[in-house]
Amino acid sequence: MRQPVKSESIREIVEHVVQTTPVLDMHTHLYSRRFGGLLLWGIDELLTYHYLIAEVLRVAPMAPDRFWAMGQPAQADYVWKHLFLERSPISEACRGALTVLHALGLDVGPRDLGAIRRHFAGLDVDAYLDTVFELSGVHSVVMTNDPFDPTERAIWLAGEETDPRFQAALRIDPLLNDWAQMPPRLREMGCAVSGDLGAADLAAVRRLLDEWIERIEPRYLAVSLPPTFAFPDPGPRGRLLKQCVLPAAREANIPFAMMIGVTRGVNPGHRLAADGVGKADITVLHRLCAAYPDNRFLVTLLSRENQHELCVTARKFPNLLIFGCWWFLNNPSLIDEMTRQRLELLGLSVMPQHSDARVLDQLIYKWRHSRAVLARVLADKYVDLAATGWQPTDAEIRRDVGDLLGGVFERFCGRSIA
Ligand code: RAT
Ligand code: ZN
16 A cells, blocks of 8 residues: 655645746747847846836826836836835735845845846846746746837847747737738738738738748747627628638647737826736637637636636637736736636646746746745645545656646647657
């Protein structure tokens, strides 16, 4: 008879395995070195993260135009003063910046922003990239690549990605969310559309997508969508989806990622910090998954209220993979709740988290914080199993954690796991 494993030792093993298993971060806004200034890093970027800007403009309101006119160092000073010095930095985004500094070996006790800045000023970016990947235990990240952005486009046209830690994702928000503005932008890219979205326009857009898929070899096509997203839809979004995006993803054999539930520009003056949340219509996913069984859909929903029905939907459709606790859900209490719910309803067929990091250094805190929650939730599940006599072995735990931190995504995408 096998010796029963004590629940404390299960917890220790799970904690160790979750902490040490390398992560594939399947959605970030990070860029490799060759993207120059698009790669954000360092203390002033950390302090001016848009999650913190939304928080500072609550406690120290200032006309947004004045705030933006200050320039980044002054904005960072403002955030430090109001969110870190004049009240304790207990929000998740504030705590995150401190987790980063602590992990880098900086003493945050003296609350000395000048000393922290001096530390960052002495860093070499290439070496720092290695440090951040190592400290966060991330082996690769998927970027968010926008060919409609002229700065980014020029970099892709100049050559392909050579840093294997950075994989591409083809993001097509402007195309699906703002067709009225697209014709001149598409023509600038050599895509001859009239704007009427007739057969010729649709064929031209399809060619453009194929061309960019070939150029950047994305892991998936992606879009963020409002809570009002509907399908079928006789408007431009529905036609482009049906005629261009879904066939392009299908033929390239890559998933289509839908991030649904963001209402852009609820308070436009706040710029990147301006967006809100709304509950999506889950029946849209029923229809899409059923009508397009040969497409694979990666889905994350922004509203907490959508999470249970999303799990139930994923039980019905193997071509739907749920991923991440997105944006306003990326907080320990909600990650805990959502991860438990997902594991209970879907077992190990989910990707519980992505970082959404916009600043390189954030990989450290986003993954430290998420790993802590994942380890706790998973350990509870193994302890429950052990109570039935089903003792998880070390190898089984390692296998499962490897799946949750990347393997499930790789299999869903149809690629073999490195
Ligand atoms: O989480 C964020 O940083 C948001 O601003 C968005 O970028 C969101 O994650 C998105 O991909 O649209
Ligand atoms: Zn994002």
